[in-house]
Amino acid sequence: MKPLSYALVTPSYWADVERCRFLVESVQRWVDRGVRHYLVIARRDVPLFRGMLGSGTDLIVVEDIIPSWLFRVPGVRHFWFSLRTRPVKNWILQQIVKLSVPAAVGEDVLLYADSDMFFIAPFYPRSFERDGKVPLLLETGQRGLIPSNDVWQAIAARLLGLPPDGDSDINYVGQLIWWKRENALAALQRVCDVTGKQWQRAIAPLSGFSEYILYGMYNHRVLGEKSGHWYDGTTRTLNYWDTAPLSIQGLQQFKAHRADFHHSAMVSAKSRTSMEDVRRVFG
16 A cells, blocks of 8 residues: 655744744654645735745645635735625635645645644654554534534535534544545535535635534544544644733743643644744743
């Protein structure tokens, strides 16, 4: 059997350029050299990220992988214009971008890493393979913990032509999410078949949606044992989700909670924690 090929995928933008730079540096320090790292950047922000390219880090321009009927208007910050749907919120556009990457690259397995996370230990994706299968985040015991989870799962179920699961106990959303490229493409084709539309047109008008739930549900409820995934309920990224900035002392206390299975950490960009301080503690 041919060995699986791997790539990291990081969508980012101008406000997160220093966070993304730290992630890129951590990838070069800790991640298997055979793993390519794609930065997915809107054309207007490309000059800010060009200095990070090389040594296995490549660029994908957002406008090159999304339909031409989605476009930006200078001076408009909170949404993209659409010639086929109502204006598209930035948050939804970001998810369309992530879903567009599998058609633009050739690696077998894509690992989505947001730009406010970074690696803190050696990471070799092949070490997580089990009989040729790769992890799929599937946390149970999640009922009621994420208020939007049931809404997003109902939307994903509708797009996939599945009955809603009601009061769901499952979470598919986290950091460093593993996608098999062929499965992602198949999930999007199913959305086209179910809705009778381009998948981008089906998703663009939505006010709420999760790309990770769509992928997770397709693999869990449609493909099942044929997905090529094994279910991983362990959170392997040390996460700080709060919106309050962390001081040096706070970052040190946060770092002290690291367990042996944590290969990465995430300090939410929304916390506005100083990247200089993050570097001092984790660099």
